[in-house]
Amino acid sequence: MIRRTFLVGVLATLVLAMAAPTGAQQGGFTIESVDTTNHPEVAVTVSVENQLLGDQAPVFKIIEDGRVRRVTVAATASSDLKVVLLLDVSGSMRGAPLEAAKAAAARFVSEMPAGVQIGIISFGNSPALAAEFTDDRQTLLSAIDLLTARGETALYDGLVAAGALFSNESSEGRAVVLLSDGGDTVSSSSLEDAVLTVGELQAKLFAVELQSPENDSDALLALADAGGGTVTSADDPAAIEALFGEIASELLSSYRLVYTSEAFELASLRVDVIAEGSVVAGATRWIELPADASIVDGDPVDTEPGPVDPAPVVVPPPRRGTTVELTWLESAAASWLGAGAVFVAFAIIFVTIALRPRVPRGARGSSTLTSSSQVRAREKKTALSTIADSATAFAEQTLNRGDRFKTLNAALERAGVVLRPGELIVLTGSGALAAAAIGFLLLNEAFGLLFGAIVIGAVPLWLESKKDKRSALFGEQLGDTLQLMATSMRAGYGLLQAIDAVAEEALSPTAEEFQRIKIETHLGRDLDDSLKAAAGRVDSEDFRWVAEAIEIHRQIGGDLxxxxxxxxxxxxxxxxxxRRIKSLSAEGRISGIILSLIPIVLVFVILIINPGYIGELTSSGLGQGLIVGGIVAWLIAVAWMRKIIRLQF
Structure with missing residues (x-):
């Protein structure tokens, strides 16, 4: 019996190897995949070229092992589809080619159904973001209408920019539609970088090549192979619009067929496409299904239960009640301690997971792409990280509903904290719960609430402190930054090259801010706006002067x-x-810090020396009210002293 099973398995493997590749595609109809995970429910994904159907909706017939099965059909082009239009606007596209490209892109946008997200990136000397992902057709059409042709061809940089645009989107339903009339001439990225980008994107690449003496067909073929797409040539600009229409149809021509299988192990699957009452295409393939669980070694298993004698039930004799003394580990305090330990562990582990840079900053030659090792590391998620991700997503949804997401995100950027707003909320909540549990265990409920409130209140103060330190450090580095820019420009560099030099050579946080200015400028944002935004993030009046000086120079000229x-x-x-004022006011600042800490230190000293003295306050309502009043008065005093010793200059 074992030998026969082995021979059947070998035969099935050989049949699958020979039959699947040849029968999965026929006459413009392709069986893309077969999912048997939920057997007996089987899902078949197919694609049909539109010329087979004409204006008719397709009808599908599934035949399994010679028997027709009832099938449910659903189109798979949904709101999960995200498309980047990557358009060549180099100088060679000036005139009729660009107008044809704009008309083709407009037709593509118009043919996409509602809900499909489309982004537009143009590339000349460098890539420029014309439109973020959106399903607003008017916004996309306006962005297409504003495209102008000039400069060289940065094709590979354009693909890297497309990868950056996809970085915050899900990996499902990605597609890139590329139009170019020549090979790359000025990209800082290589063909290998572009091929790696397309491969890691998991996006299907459709390339339209407008014939010209500058074509680099081999490069486009390599990119299309990496993206599992195609390269189509257009002899004249007028053909571009029709090619874009065909690509739109192909993106919308996939269907998911679901039927209930009655076969096991190896089965023959035939799918026919019917239009206007006749079969216009079909394909056959062998599929491997799970074995029949009701058969073991060729013999059916008797699944009918036989009579079973009930086992006698032994009833223990009644016992006298006894008083059980609970140990400390079984008490409520121990339960609170366990809860506190769980929350502390959650906070520590989640901090380890969350405190990672969202974007590499200040790294020489850093890439916007995620390495394969990082992808593999993210795939190996623990149960704790999955819970953390879910909690983060819920927190961010709550912030978006209250329009607080942008405010909190701006505060994190100003503080230089590489956390998402949702991650900060989850960390704060976890820390507050852990502190409350420990306070209740060591003291009582009132102190538990107090400790939790202190953690929540300390987070904004921490962010403000980080922001102030970062702003002060940026101000200290600003003199050296301007000297480096002036020296670079005297050496013959342009303004953007000088900014790049600062991003590469300066220390944090200056390097981070100038790196962001450089990236924003490359993606199409005006340099003056980027400089002013950076001045706002670091809260530097001096850097605002620098931004205004550069803006005036760009308008009237001169020796920058x-x-x-x-x-x-x-x-x-x-x-x-x-610095002189800071040294003269140092005594007042130290006095304010000491006066602020004296009440806290006294409370802890009294708790150690005479705990019963504090107990008089916590054991009565009047005493608890005095504690709350004292804390409020202390907070007012701290804020007052901070206002006095914080000199404005």
């Missing part, structure tokens, strides 16, 4: 290096005065 030297001298003088 000389202007930066003058601004640098002024800023250095201000920094010297600021």
């Amino acid at each position: 290096a000389e202007i930066l030297d003058a601004v640098n001298e002024t800023i250095r003088d201000r920094n010297r005065i600021r």
